[in-house]
Amino acid sequence: MKWIIRLFSMLLALLFIFPLIWMLIVSVKVEGMKITTLLDWFTPPYSFAVYQEVMTQTKLMQWVWNSFFVAVCVMVLTVLMAAMAGYAMSKINFRYKSFMFFFILAGLLIPGEAILIPLYQVAKDLDILNSYQGLIFPVLASPFAIIILKSFFDGVPNDLIESVQIDGGGIWRIFGSIMLPLVRPALASMAILTFIGSWNNFLWPFLSVTDDNLYTLPMGIPTLMDQYTEDYVKPMVINTISSIPIMILFLIFERQIVKGISMSGIKG
Structure with missing residues (x-):
């Protein structure tokens, strides 16, 4: 019973933390990159150029x-x-x-x-x-x-x-x-x-x-x-x-x- 509760808790935690992970990953994508599938959000190339642009x-x-x-x-x-x-x-x-x-x-x-x-x-x-x-x-x-x-x-x-x-x-x-x-x-x-x-x-x-x-x-x-x-x-x-x-x-x-x-x- 305990492992079921722990598994459910972990899945629930992942559900709540996923939007944060998605935000962090998308923030280091290359600006203007074409997105055609869901996997395109999480695959390279990555860049911090937009961070520098926004901060400066x-x-x-x-x-x-x-x-x-x-x-x-x-x-x-x-x-x-x-x-x-x-x-x-x-x-x-x-x-x-x-x-x-x-x-x-x-x-x-x-x-x-x-x-x-x-x-x-x-x-x-x-x-x-x-x-x-x-x-x-x-x-x-x-x-x-x-x-x-x-x-x-x-x-x-x-x-x-x-x-x-x-x-x-x-x-x-x-x-x-x-x-x-x-x-x-x-x-x-x-x-x-x-x-x-x-x-x-x-x-x-x-x-x-x-x-x-x-x-x-x-x-x-x-x-x-x-x-x-x-x-x-x-x-x-x-x-x-x-x-x-x-x-x-x-x-x-x-x-x-x-x-x-x-x-x-x-x-x-």
Whole structure:
């Protein structure tokens, strides 16, 4: 029975990985090559000339850097803000705490498209449109991340916090030295999900940026695709280059992602 399950799992994995393999192989084909049979996609000749052309004659690498820089900044700032808010909502007593929690929870019920107009107006009034600040700051608030991290902080025993307080530890020491290390899987999970969400974000960059030097990949790629509708090689090269960073990120942090999502909390 086990070998049947393993065989089925391998076949399923091949089914999902085949499009990636096909993309990589087609991206190194010779541009303009005639394709008459299925095997022609996978047979020589191969060439990296199109890679060099795309990287030197287009702004794709600039857009890759823009996407990476914006995604890293959004990831770090969002997780940091969500961790502080989640810690406060979980372990610090203050007035209107319940109201604030339900206020944050209500943020999950509001579609992002509904706040685009006021968000754009605020960004315009702050004069941060067409800038990295305009791509980063308006998307930092994440009710989902706050609620998830709060649930993890709820699982940390209060006795542990009280023992640190008895030893003279303040709020920031408890937060930085005790709480964050204990919820590291959740932080890693939220960081990766936030990075991917920012990397794939199209709507807000589309509204807030008109300078093509500040384009992110979801904005820039369609402009290149419109130029190369008669050939498969250049689109596959563009997609391969834009996919490599996110695939590397997933391979490095796969264990943290799975562990963070599978855990429901910390048992005290």
